[in-house]
Amino acid sequence: MATVHSEPSPSFGDSRSGPAAPEENAPRILIAAYIAAYFTMYIALITPVVSTLALRVSDLSTEAGRAGDLALVTGVGAFFAFIANPLAGALSDRTTSRLGMRRPWLLWGVLSGSVGLMIIAVAPSVPVVVIGWAITQTAFNGAQAALQALLPDQVGEAQRAQVSGWLGIAQNVAPLAGIGIALSLTNAGVPAMWMFLIPTTIALAGVLFLVAVLKDRTATREEVGRFDLGSFLKGFWISPRQFPDFGWAFAGRFLLLFGFAFWNAYQVYFLQDRFGFDDGEALSWQLRLMVAQAAVLVVAASVGGYLSDRTGRRKVFVILSSVLAAAGLLALAATQNPSYLYVGAVLAGAGMGMYFAVDLALVTDVLPNKETEAAKNMGVFNIANALPQSLAPAVAPAVLAIGAGGNNYGLLFGVGAVVVAVGAVSTMFIKGAR
Template sequence: MTELSSRPRTPLAVFGATMPLAGFGLNLALLTPVVVTLALKVEAVAPDTKERDLGVVLGVGAFLALVSNPLFGRLSDRTTSRLGMRRPWLVLGVLVGALGLVVVALAESVLLVGVGWCVAQIAYNAALAAHSATLPDQVPVARRGAVSGLVGITTLVSIVAGTVLTAVLPGDLARFGVPALIAVVLVGLFAGVLRDRVTPERQPLRLWRSFFFDPRRHPDFGWAWLTRFTFVFAAATGLTYLPYFLSEQLGVPTADVPGRVAVATVIAMGATVLTSVVGGFVSDRIGRRKPFVIAAALIAMVGLIVVALSGSFTQLLVGEVILGLGTGCFYAVDLALITEVLPDLDDAGKDLGVINMANALPQSLAPAVAPVFITIGGYPLLFLAGAAVGIVGALLVTRIRGVS
């Protein structure tokens, strides 16, 4: 394992400013479709089968994300380019991802929507894998809570910005293209200032190992993976189907749905930013991770339960605020925790790619199982089931032994 102190490092102030901005751009391009614009696009091209078709598009795309993130993480770990290990994948991923979103925007059938979305998922996940690996590459353990808190903020701000852009931008090309363009600019800035590692020695690639780790040898990493998986599964139920919940459960007119989603996420944003900043900073100061992750996950699930039981838009906003309070702190501190249980820093891209499988897999499973819960008890039952899974995930954190 190569020690962090022996590696080229970007000045922390520069890294701390540009790395979160790049994350904002990537997530703006990737999460805006997941939260709202893909649902609207699928409804426009196939209104009679929108739920089924959206589930298929999101499910296939999420499966490709599941595969591509650890695969490209492994490739970046073994990249010997003179431009560095991570930079080539950052640049190539964001450019190809933009092309995929343009295909989605111009599509006139569900098939073409799916093709464009699959291209975007593969490409953006290649960039995300390289982006995530720069955190353990560049930042000492004692400062990772603060930096991951900033990353958590920008990830969540990207959701808010995406919903606002969707509400104000005219037409599909602008709604998909503007986030893609912002991502190109911000990732390009980060790639330009990054003092990336250059590895001249070729190492065995062994791509099949990109998707596996031994939980018997690294049990803490395994429990961290399960914690992230369960939380993201819970969040995916609420995020993916919020537009349909608003229109069908609360009776919001379809034309008003983007605006209502924007209002809900903007109101929750203040709480999210506060807990992300404070949670990461305080976690660094006291040297503890687990209590923050457990409490944050439980608070977020209370918020999801409130959303599920909402009978009005006002009640839904209360739930979104509570959900935001927990989510901000969770993502900030959980990422710092994960970087402390990585099996090998020299395989950080691959191992963080495996963690990102816990981000992608629930996006595939949630749409696959959602119709069952919706048929039985509607969207409220789906959200409650997601909350139950998230509560289990909060309890799993107690199984991690190597981090306090």
């Protein structure tokens, strides 16, 4: 068990040193703050991905060019996320600030990410949106690496799947709140900048709450050792031969999020093109589908996390959830009646809820060197979150153009379903977890 020191660090809470071996039962206030920070940060980060960024690009582009422009914005932003997550994680593991190892990155990330969202809100052109989204993705993904490192840092193994489940709920319900905000503002006819300003303010409040109550780890210069650039860069390579379980877990997450990245990026345009909805109607249907998905997601995540902790099993829940998620994408791809979209939303909610409840705990179980390199290795793992956002928009326009004049969403989401199903297969090869 880690020793908790009583010396306060400047301005915020307490700090603790020693290895990343958390107490068996993390304090309730910390868990509540952790979940709140996760929820609020994802309101600011995911809402643009699934809704407001597409609307902003549509305002600044043409109907013929908006899909390509959205692919450019999301692709560039995802590239910066791809770089920032492992880099910030590695630097967090080496941070010797008196504020702790994770706090400085949480603060830097949420403040800088807020600046990026404000640039998007007032952008006069698509290139400026590209710049704003690159800043946002860099900053929030840097903070996310530190945020996810708190799971092995602060939460004992007996609690891990349940806390992971609540984090999964927070991540997946966050867009519901964001879309609700966007719909309310659209219907009220207020300027588009408020779609970005309000989620930004919410994220700031949530992360600052966590920073205030966190008993962060501290490290000394002697503990982190001398900085060597070559060794630092080599540390980002985690050999799948040496750590095969981590490699398979990475592949499973990458494939699931790659498959769903098609839906996340293009659902607004799908609703508009297939069913003829305007902006308000598309947001309204997004909100309805999110409500249905979130209701099922909460139940699936709670039950999945509880059963995983009770049985000690991870893989079976991850595999089952991936299959359900793939079925949800197939249902969305096939429907020609908007009422049937609820079927896809429910299946996707069940799959994603169970998946995120257990997968993060599974990854933590097989994480290499979690005592000394938790944030860096979680950052490397988060490449599986960021890279799909870059690759999917690059692939999507070519798939959409096959046989349907740029609107072949059935094929696009069908391809996504196949990719997700392959991700389920990769999880079967993990041997270091049940």
